[in-house]
Amino acid sequence: MNSADTASPQWAAGVCAGVHAAGSRHVVYVPDNPLSHVLRILADRYPDIQTTLATREEEAFGIAAGLYLGGVRPTVMLQSSGLGNALNALTSLLLPYQIPVLILISLRGDAGEWNAAQVPMGRAARAICDAIGVTHTTAESPETTAETVHLVGRTAFGTRMPGVCLLPRRLTVPLATEVTK
C-alpha cells in the first residue's frame, strides 16, 4: 500500500494500526470526511475492533467512559468542530475521574482549509486542550502516524488520562504539489 492509494491512504491505515497496537478494541465516533477512510479500514481489516456511532461528541465520551468502566480501552474519533461539543464531558467526567480515552481529532481550520466556519475552532483546538490540561500530539506524516497514535494511546491508558492525537489537514487531505523549478 502507498499514499497514492486513495481507498486506504497510509495515514488512515496507520491510525488503525496505532489504535490496535494501543490495545483499544472499541472506537466511538462522530464521522467526518477524512475519518471515513479510517472507518472503512477498521471494517475491512480489524474484525476485533468494534465501532459505535454517537449522535454527538459529548455522548461519544460518555459511552467511552462506560466502556472503560467495563474493562475496555476506548478510542473516540471526532472532527475538531466537535471538540466544543465535548468539553463538559472531558472536564467534568474524564479528567476528574481519571478515565483514559485515546482521542483522535481530525483537524479542520489549519493549512488547507477552505471553509471559514471551520477556522476558529480548528485554530483553538490546541489552546483548548492546553487550557483544560489534556496533552496533545500531532501526527506529522503518513509514515509516522501509526507510531504516534500508538504512543498517545499507550500514555493515555498507562497514566489513566485522556490523550489527544491531532490529525492535521496536510496529513488527511494532502495536495500533490509538484516542485517544477
Place this chain on the structure above:
Amino acid sequence: MNRLDATRQLVAAIGHDPGTPIIASLGHPAYDLFAAGDRPANFYTWGSMGLASSIGLGLALARPALRVFVVDGDGSLLMNLGSLATMGWTRPENLVLIVWDNEGYGTTGGQETATAHGADLEAAARAMGLSALTVRVEKEFGAAIARARTTPGPWVIVAKVRESGPDTKPPLDCVFIKQRFMAAIGTPEGATRGASIG
C-alpha cells in the same frame, strides 16, 4: 411516590447483588442513591449532565453479562435525547434506563422542565425503537423493575416522582468512586491490581 422512596425500592430489589451496577446522574438522583444505600457498585457522577445514560450504554456494551441500571433525571435526559437513538440502534439487552421524572430541575431550584408541558419521554423512547413504560406508583414501579431484570431490554422506565429534597451527598472523591466501582463489577483498574513492567 417520591424519588427517594422509589430509589430505596430499586436498591431493595437489585442491591443485594454486589456486582450489579447502578449509574447515577449528577445531583439529586445521585444523592438519593447514596441515601438509599451506598454500595461499591454505585457510580455517582458529579458532573457531565446528560451523560448517565451514555455511560450506562458503554458499560452495557462492554459487559453483556451484567444487567446495567441507570438512574437519570428528566432534565438530564432532555439534554442528551440522542442517547435514546443510540440505545435504539445498538440495543444492548442488558441496559435498564430509569428516568426519575419530577417535571423539574430538582437540583437547581425546581424550575420546570419540558415534561411539565407535554414532553413525553416514554413516547420519545418508543419512537427510537425502545421498550418503554411510564409508572406512577410503587406497585407499578416494582413490576417494571422485575420485568426489566428478567426480560431482554433495553428498557426505559419513566417513573413519575415527587421531589424528595435529599440532605446527604455521596463521596466527593471521583477516583475513589471509579476504582471502588470497577473492582465491584469485576473489572478492577490497573492501579488497584499492581502494574506490569514494560
